[in-house]
Amino acid sequence: MEPTRKRAWLAWSSGKDSAWALHVARRSGEFEIVSLLTTVNDTHCRVSMHAVRDDVLELQARATGLPLHKVVIPSPCPDEAYAAAMRRVMESAKADGVTHVIFGDIFLEDVRDYRIARLAAVGMTAHFPLWGRNTHELAHEMIAGGLRAFLTCVDPRRLAPSFAGAEYDMQLLRDLPGDVDPCAENGEFHTCVVAGPMFQAPLPVRVGAIAEHDGFVFADVIAVSQ
Numbered sequence: 001m002e003p004t005r006k007r008a009w010l011a012w013s014s015g016k017d018s019a020w021a022l023h024v025a026r027r028s029g030e031f032e033i034v035s036l037l038t039t040v041n042d043t044h045c046r047v048s049m050h051a052v053r054d055d056v057l058e059l060q061a062r063a064t065g066l067p068l069h070k071v072v073i074p075s076p077c078p079d080e081a082y083a084a085a086m087r088r089v090m091e092s093a094k095a096d097g098v099t100h101v102i103f104g105d106i107f108l109e110d111v112r113d114y115r116i117a118r119l120a121a122v123g124m125t126a127h128f129p130l131w132g133r134n135t136h137e138l139a140h141e142m143i144a145g146g147l148r149a150f151l152t153c154v155d156p157r158r159l160a161p162s163f164a165g166a167e168y169d170m171q172l173l174r175d176l177p178g179d180v181d182p183c184a185e186n187g188e189f190h191t192c193v194v195a196g197p198m199f200q201a202p203l204p205v206r207v208g209a210i211a212e213h214d215g216f217v218f219a220d221v222i223a224v225s226q
Contacts, residue, residue, distance in 0.1 A: 005032040008100040008127065009069070009093055012036035014052040014060060016149045016168060017104030017130060017183060019193040020142050022064065024129040025102050026198070031127075034098065036061055036068045037089065039082075041075035048073065050190040051153050051218045056205060059223055063199035069093075083118065090122045102127045106135060106185050139173055139182035147196035150207055151189045154217045158188040165207045165219030192221045 008031040012018050025031050038057060039048045047057055061068035071085050090101070101119055105112050105128050115126045130138065149168040154161055159180055166172050168191055173182050180188045195202035208220035 005030060006100050007032050007034055007096075007098045008102050009033070009035045009037045009098055010066075010102040011104070012038045012060070012068070013104065013190075014038065014047045014050045014057055014193065015104075015152075015191040016142060016147055016193050017106065019104075019149075019196055019198050020138075020145075020147060021102055021104035021129050023145070023196065023198040025127070028129070031100065031102065033066065033102065034096075035093075036064065036066050037071065037093075037101065038068060039071045039073050039085075042072050043075040048075075049153065050192060052192045052221060053223070055223050056192065056203065056221055059203045059205070060193065060199075063201060063203060065200060086118060087122060090119065090124060094122055094124055098124070100125045100127050102129065104128075104130055106130050106133055106138070106183055108185060135181050135183040135185060140170075142196075143168070143170055143173070145197055147193060148202070149191040149193045150219060150221055152192045152219050152221055153190040154219075155188055156212075156215075156217055158186065161210075161212065161217040163189060164210050164217040194221070 010022050010033050025033060040054060041048050045054045046052060069089060071089050073082055073085055101124060103115055103126060119126045151163055151166050154164045176182060194205050204224040205221050206224050208222040210219050
C-alpha cells in the first residue's frame with residue numbers, strides 16, 4: 001500500500017520561486033497538491049507585489065492543472081487585514097482536509113517564521129521545499145530545467161530600471177550586479193513565470209508597457225489571443 005500523501009495548497013506568487021516549489025514538491029511525491037493560493041489586490045486586480053494581471057494568473061493556474069483560490073486584499077493592505085483574510089481561507093482549507101501550505105521562500109527567516117506561526121494558529125503546517133538552497137545554484141537549475149519568466153517589478157533602489165521586462169535567463173544572471181541576489185530574495189525584483197515543467201504548455205503572453213509608480217518600475221505581461 002502506498003503511503004498517504006499530505007493534502008496541500010501551494011502559495012502561488014505568480015513568480016519563479018513558487019513555480020519551482022510546485023515542481024519540486026510534485027516531484028517529491030510527498031504531497032497531494034490540490035490548489036494554488038494567491039493574493040490579489042482589489043484596486044488593480046493584479047497579483048500583490050508581482051503586478052501580474054488577473055487573466056495571466058488564470059492562464060498560469062490552468063497551465064498547472066490546479067484550481068486557484070484568490071484572496072482579495074486592499075492596496076495598501078494593513079497586516080491585520082491580511083492576517084484576517086488569510087486566516088479565513090486557511091480555516092476553509094483545513095475544513096477540506098488540507099494540512100499543509102507549500103511556499104517558495106529560500107532564506108528569509110523572518111518571513112518563514114511568520115508563515116509558520118500563522119499556519120500553526122489554525123493547526124496547519126508550512127513546507128518550504130527550496131529552503132536553504134544556494135540561490136546561484138538554484139537560479140541556474142531553474143533556467144536549465146526549462147523555466148521561463150519575465151521581470152515584472154524592479155526596485156530601482158536595488159536594480160537598474162532597465163531590467164524591467166527582461167527575460168529571466170542565463171544572460172540576465174550574467175548581467176546582474178554582484179550585490180543582487182540571483183533569486184531576488186532581498187526584493188530586488190519580482191517575476192511572472194510563463195513556461196516550465198510545472199506547466200502543461202507555455203503561456204501565450206508578451207511583454208507590454210513599462211511604467212513607474214509607487215517607487216517601483218513595472219513591466220506589463222499581457223495575454224495574447226490565440
